[in-house]
Amino acid sequence: MASAFEYAPAPESRAVVDIAPSYGLFIDGEFTEAADGRVFKTVSPASEEVLSEIAQAGEADVDRAVKAARKAFEKWSALPGTERAKYLFRIARIVQERSRELAVLETLDNGKPIKETRDADLPLVAAHFFYYAGWADKLDHAGFGANPRPLGVAGQVIPWNFPLLMLAWKIAPALATGNTVVLKPAETTPLSALFFADICRQAGLPKGVVNILPGYGDTGAALVAHPDVNKVAFTGSTAVGKQIAKTVAGTRKKLTLELGGKGANIVFDDAPIDQAVEGIVNGIFFNQGQVCCAGSRLLVQESIQDELLDSLKRRLSTLRLGDPLDKNTDIGAINSEEQLTRITSLVERGEAEGAERWSPACELPTSGYWFAPTLFTNVTQAHTIARDEIFGPVLSVLSFRTPDEAVAKANNTQYGLSAGIWTEKGSRILAVANKLRAGVVWSNTFNKFDPTSPFGGYKESGFGREGGRHGLEAYLDV
Amino acid sequence: MSDRLSVFKTYKLYVGGKFPRSESGRVYEVTTRTSAAGAAGKDKWLANAPLSSRKDARDAVVAARKAFGGWSGATAYNRGQVLYRVAEMLEGRKGQFVREVADAEGLSKSKAAAEVEATIDRWVWYAGWTDKIAQVVGGGNPVAGPYFNLSSPEPTGVVAVLAPQESSFLGLVSVLAPVIATGNTAIVIASEKSPLPALSLGEVLATSDVPGGVVNVLSGRTAEIAAPLAAHQDVNAIDLAGADDVLAKELEIAAADNLKRVLRPQPVDDWTATPGIDRMTAFLETKTVWHPTGSLGASGSAY
Numbered sequence: 118m119a120s121a122f123e124y125a126p127a128p129e130s131r132a133v134v135d136i137a138p139s140y141g142l143f144i145d146g147e148f149t150e151a152a153d154g155r156v157f158k159t160v161s162p163a164s165e166e167v168l169s170e171i172a173q174a175g176e177a178d179v180d181r182a183v184k185a186a187r188k189a190f191e192k193w194s195a196l197p198g199t200e201r202a203k204y205l206f207r208i209a210r211i212v213q214e215r216s217r218e219l220a221v222l223e224t225l226d227n228g229k230p231i232k233e234t235r236d237a238d239l240p241l242v243a244a245h246f247f248y249y250a251g252w253a254d255k256l257d258h259a260g261f262g263a264n265p266r267p268l269g270v271a272g273q274v275i276p277w278n279f280p281l282l283m284l285a286w287k288i289a290p291a292l293a294t295g296n297t298v299v300l301k302p303a304e305t306t307p308l309s310a311l312f313f314a315d316i317c318r319q320a321g322l323p324k325g326v327v328n329i330l331p332g333y334g335d336t337g338a339a340l341v342a343h344p345d346v347n348k349v350a351f352t353g354s355t356a357v358g359k360q361i362a363k364t365v366a367g368t369r370k371k372l373t374l375e376l377g378g379k380g381a382n383i384v385f386d387d388a389p390i391d392q393a394v395e396g397i398v399n400g401i402f403f404n405q406g407q408v409c410c411a412g413s414r415l416l417v418q419e420s421i422q423d424e425l426l427d428s429l430k431r432r433l434s435t436l437r438l439g440d441p442l443d444k445n446t447d448i449g450a451i452n453s454e455e456q457l458t459r460i461t462s463l464v465e466r467g468e469a470e471g472a473e474r475w476s477p478a479c480e481l482p483t484s485g486y487w488f489a490p491t492l493f494t495n496v497t498q499a500h501t502i503a504r505d506e507i508f509g510p511v512l513s514v515l516s517f518r519t520p521d522e523a524v525a526k527a528n529n530t531q532y533g534l535s536a537g538i539w540t541e542k543g544s545r546i547l548a549v550a551n552k553l554r555a556g557v558v559w560s561n562t563f564n565k566f567d568p569t570s571p572f573g574g575y576k577e578s579g580f581g582r583e584g585g586r587h588g589l590e591a592y593l594d595v
Numbered sequence: 596m597s598d599r600l601s602v603f604k605t606y607k608l609y610v611g612g613k614f615p616r617s618e619s620g621r622v623y624e625v626t627t628r629t630s631a632a633g634a635a636g637k638d639k640w641l642a643n644a645p646l647s648s649r650k651d652a653r654d655a656v657v658a659a660r661k662a663f664g665g666w667s668g669a670t671a672y673n674r675g676q677v678l679y680r681v682a683e684m685l686e687g688r689k690g691q692f693v694r695e696v697a698d699a700e701g702l703s704k705s706k707a708a709a710e711v712e713a714t715i716d717r718w719v720w721y722a723g724w725t726d727k728i729a730q731v732v733g734g735g736n737p738v739a740g741p742y743f744n745l746s747s748p749e750p751t752g753v754v755a756v757l758a759p760q761e762s763s764f765l766g767l768v769s770v771l772a773p774v775i776a777t778g779n780t781a782i783v784i785a786s787e788k789s790p791l792p793a794l795s796l797g798e799v800l801a802t803s804d805v806p807g808g809v810v811n812v813l814s815g816r817t818a819e820i821a822a823p824l825a826a827h828q829d830v831n832a833i834d835l836a837g838a839d840d841v842l843a844k845e846l847e848i849a850a851a852d853n854l855k856r857v858l859r860p861q862p863v864d865d866w867t868a869t870p871g872i873d874r875m876t877a878f879l880e881t882k883t884v885w886h887p888t889g890s891l892g893a894s895g896s897a898y
Contacts, residue, residue, distance in 0.1 A: 244739065260731070262871075355854070362851035367844030374854065531853070550884045558884045562742065569736040571746050571881045576831070577854045582881050585736055585746065595873070 124437065127444040129231045134222045136308065139170040142178055142331065143314035145185035146324030152177035157333075159307055162228030163441050163450040163485040171307050174330035179299070179339040182328040186270040186297040187345055189325030194267050194295035198254030205250030205292060207320040212243045212285075215316065219309060223281055224441045226308040228450030228486070229404050231442050237403075241566055242285040245584075248568035249289035252589060256294065259586055261595040267295035268371055268594055269347035274337040274361075275310075276353045277303035277452050278407040278508075284310055286583045287350050288327060289568075294592040296348065299328045301340055305453045307331035338364070346370060348592060352409070355506075355532070355577050373581025373591040375409065375573055377506040378534030381527035382412030382563065383549065385520070386421045388539035392561065394428045397512070400537055400563040402436065402490055405451055406510040409578070410535035412563055414503060415492075416523050419516045426494065426514065433490050434477040448510060451486040460488050460509035467493050467502035472513070498529055506532070520545060524552045533575030537563045556582070606644050606790075608651060608814065609797025611658030612807015619648035623815070625791055628701035641698055644790045647815035649823040652782070655811035656827055659753040659780040662808030667750045667778035671726035678722035678776060681803040685715045688799060692764060692792060699763040699789035713867050714765045720870075721772035728777060728875055736883070743888045748879040750778035751856055752831030755824035757817055759836050763789035765866045767796065770836045773874035775809055782811045782830075784821060784837065790814035818842050825849040832856035832878050836863075 139156070141148035155173040160166060174182070193201070212219065219242075220234040227234075257263050271291045275283035280302055291298050302310035314329045330336055334357070341349050341361050351361050352375040365372050382400050384393045400412025417425050441449035451457040468474050472493040481487040492512040496503050502513045517523040527536055536555040538546050546560040556574045559565060566572065571582035581591050606625075607614040623646045626638035645651075666674070685692065689711055697707035733747040754774045759766030763786045774781045785793030797812040813820050817837055824830055825846040833850050835843045835858060843860050850857050858877045 359851050359854060362854060363848045366847035366851065367840070369859075376854070546886065550882075553882075556880065556882055558882060560884065560886045562885055562887050565738075565740070565742060565885050567736065567738040567740070567742075567744075569738060570744055570883050570885075571736075572883065573881065575751075575880050575882075579854065580856055586734075587732075587746065587881055 124445045126440075128440060129221055129224075129442045129444060131221060131225070131442065133218045134225070136169050136222070136225070140307070140311045140331075141172045142174050142182070143311065143327075143329040144178065144182045145328065146318065148314070151175055152181070157304060159226060159305065161225050161485075162305075162452050163482070165484050168225060169308065171311070171331045174301070174332040174336045176339045178330060179336065179343055182299045182330055183270055183272070183343050183345050185325035186299050186328055189323055190269055190297045193297055193323060193326050196295075198256060201293060201295065202250045202253035204320055204322055205246050205253060205289065208316060208322070209243050209246035209250060211316045211319055212239070212246060216240070216243065219281060219312060221442070222312060223309050224449070226306050227277065227280060228441055228452050230446040230449040232444055232446070233404060238279060238282050241568070242281050245285040245289045245568040249293040252290075253293040256589070256593070259589050261590065261593055265294075265593040265595055268592060269296060270345060271296045271298050271348040271350060271592065272340040272343065272346040273298060273300040273350045274340065274353065275300065275302055277306040278404060278409070280306040281309040281313065283352050284313055286352075290583070290588045291592050292326065294589055296592050297326045299330060299340060299346070301330050301332055301337045304331065304333045341365065350591065351375070358579055371591065373583070374579035375581075375583060376577065376579035377532055378409045378411065378574065378578050379414060379504065379506055379530045379532045380410055380412045380535035380537070380555070381414045381416050382537035383416045383523045383527060383539065384418060384421070384425060385538075385540035385542070385545065386418040387541045389541065390421070390425060390428055393425065393539040394432050396537060396539060396561070396563040397429060398432055398436070401512045402448060402510050403564050405448060405488070407452060407456070407508050408564070410557060410564065412535065412537050413507060413512060415512055415514045416517050416526055417514065418523075419518050422516050429492070430475065430477070433492070436477070436490055438479055438487070438489065439482060448490060451488050451509065454486055456508065457486040457488060460507055460511065463502060463505060463507045464491060464511055467496075467500060467513070470500050470502070472496045472500055472502060498526060504530065520549060524549060528552075528554050531577040534578035535559070604642060606642050606794045606814070608645050608647060609794065609801065609810070609812040610651065610655050611661070611811065612801060614797070614801070617645035617647050617815070618650040618654070619646060621646035621648070625789070627698050628789065642791060644794065644814040647813040647820050649819075651813055652820050652823045653827070655782040655813060656753060656824070656829055658808035658811055659782050660829055662806055663752060663780045665806055666775070666780055666809045669778075671729065674776065674778065675722050675725040677804045678725065678772070679719065681799060681805060682715050682718040682722060684799045684803045685718060689715070691795065695792045695795055696764045699792055700761075710765050714768045717765065717768050717870075718772055721776040724872075724875065725776050728872065728879075731872065732876060732879065733881070741888050742885050744883055744885040746881050746883045748777070748876070749882050751878045751880055752779060753829060754779045754781050754832040754834065754878050755821070755830050756781050756783040756834045757821055757837035758783055758786050758793060759863070759866075760786050760788065760817070762866045764792040764796075766836070766863070767793050769866055769870060770834055770874065771810065773870070774834070774878055777875050777879055779832070779878050780809045782813065782824060784817050785812060785814045786837065787815070787817045821846055822849065825855070826852060828853050830855060832858070834858040834877070835860045
């Protein structure tokens with residue numbers, strides 16, 4: 118049914134970003150081809166348009182980048198903290214100045230809506246550099262004793278769901294503490310990291326302090342296994358995280374892992390329904406649900422289940438799916454064909470196991486990778502869709518009767534990254550938050566991030582924290 | 596003076612607040628270390644210790660898991676009281692531990708006494724940490740927005756602890772106390788050669804208000820007991836203090852299967868040195884809880 122008031126298209130201009138037909142690796146301050154000359158293409162998931170051809174780093178390139186980082190480490194770690202701070206402040210400022218360009222670039226390469234890159238990703242990227250810039254000359258006061266030392270060369274592997282934000286989470290604290298970096302962006306979203314390399318040049322960052330090596334999983338594996346890497350930081354799937362933990366076993370490499378999740382969003386009967394619905398939508402449909410801390414399991418108190426689901430379905434019917442560059446778009450494209458296949462197969466499994474699937478009337482574009490916002494009812498804890506991370510716009514709805522049951526169900530997962538609590542009763546928030554085995558608990562809100570706030574998982578969602586004072590520890594010899 | 600026949604002690608495991616024999620029915624001979632220098636055959640037999648099996652290890656995990664809710668949910672003040680009670684009981688049994696440590700490590704009476712006193716003091720030190728660690732490593736975060744959030748440390752869960760092989764009592768307590776002070780529950784594998792002080796510690800814990808299952812003490816072959824613990828899906832963390840490099844690597848690989856928190860073996864030259872808080876923070880998670888605050892200040896309200 119056509120609504121009485123249609124939105125006119127409001128596309129953001131692509132003219133603010135100039136994407137070159139090809140990019141090299143960024144090693145020791147220079148863009149360079151891969152040693153074996155391999156390249157791969159990065160496409161826009163919304164249109165399947167080829168955006169650029171990217172050099173693909175192999176083992177020899179990893180070695181060259183680690184050597185460059187090792188050489189740079191000597192001087193970088195010896196710089197007074199105030200000097201390192203000023204470089205990071207410069208980077209933060211340049212990110213702010215170029216944020217429109219970077220937001221458009223990120224939306225093109227990743228497929229997420231421009232309003233998310235513009236209003237969430239980019240401001241947070243700048244904020245992380247500002248926050249950690251300020252730590253660089255105050256490490257003696259961070260609570261790790263006097264004169265805490267950097268570790269050396271950090272090998273960092275980041276995912277495709279928040280390409281530039283994950284880069285900021287990794288690079289800002291690493292540089293602030295005096296480490297140098299070799300970072301591998303995901304193969305489907307390498308562009309913003311390469312633009313960041315250019316920002317490092319603009320900021321005058323010494324050569325070799327930051328090295329960017331686009332590539333696939335084997336590039337990441339080579340980086341993690343390199344004997345001269347002192348610290349490994351990974352954000353991505355739990356399966357790969359376990360593999361990395363095995364690779365670094367028996368070495369002195371310090372490891373932090375930010376892995377998958379199956380977050381429970383718990384709505385009690387006294388919750389403000391409209392706000393809860395907004396929180397649920399934000400929890401699972403932000404970035405098409407491709408968020409490790411997504412609230413992918415809705416636990417709703419039985420007495421309000423029907424009312425809440427009615428409101429939720431009504432709200433989902435107003436979400437706008439389509440061109441990510443349109444400023445009114447709520448739901449963009451799925452990041453890759455591979456990811457779309459995974460989502461599709463898990464959703465089919467959900468149906469086959471007997472859960473009830475619902476989506477609003479929603480026309481999908483004919484090219485690109487798309488998946489309509491989806492919710493499942495009649496879900497039990499044994500269902501695959503209630504246990505496995507789907508990493509897509511798919512919400513599983515379960516119900517509960519008592520707070521104890523809510524807690525038991527929320528904790529009934531191998532993961533432990535995030536959770537949400539919706540209730541007007543303060544004591545219930547605190548009691549339930551206390552019992553949840555999750556690294557981040559949002560009460561009466563969801564998916565809020567801030568560089569001052571530690572983020573990370575319990576159980577198989579990984580170990581270590583990013584953000585805040587705690588985020589420094591991962592890069593210090595403490 | 597007539598020769599009195601002494602009464603030998605049957606050393607038993609400490610699991611779930613009880614003192615079982617090993618499920619396997621096996622024991623092994625524990626001797627003095629007076630001839631640690633190498634003169635074979637001069638070691639004095641001290642006692643038989645239980646040679647724990649995989650089943651004993653699994654039973655200990657069940658006990659530790661069962662105890663976790665109560666112990667982690669107890670107030671930090673209460674945990675401090677309980678831990679201090681352990682120190683009181685240790686002080687009362689000082690003579691026994693001096694004898695056992697002297698035998699176990701081949702020390703003179705006076706050196707063993709110093710070791711035991713340092714151990715008791717170490718326990719007191721950790722007893723005082725229970726209600727302070729949250730203030731030191733947690734805190735409120737100045738979020739850029741109308742939100743309040745608070746980061747607090749919480750115990751990781753069930754922790755397997757491989758006690759150091761050489762320091763049978765001070766080393767043991769130095770790795771065990773930080774684990775339980777922060778609210779975790781523990782399965783500790785005693786020093787393989789010198790398990791007797793650890794097994795006697797179990798008796799002290801049992802009479803010190805420490806709830807059953809919070810600490811479980813196993814003796815036997817470290818590698819044999821540690822393997823099922825490192826691979827166990829219901830163990831959250833492992834301290835490899837008592838493993839050599841080869842075993843440590845093997846266990847770390849097994850531990851990756853459910854992403855256990857791993858504390859690798861750290862070289863310790865001097866167990867009497869002030870430990871710092873690393874052994875506590877290694878087995879803590881940080882939970883950040885967010886809540887909207889509204890923004891009254893932004894509306895321009897005046898006092």
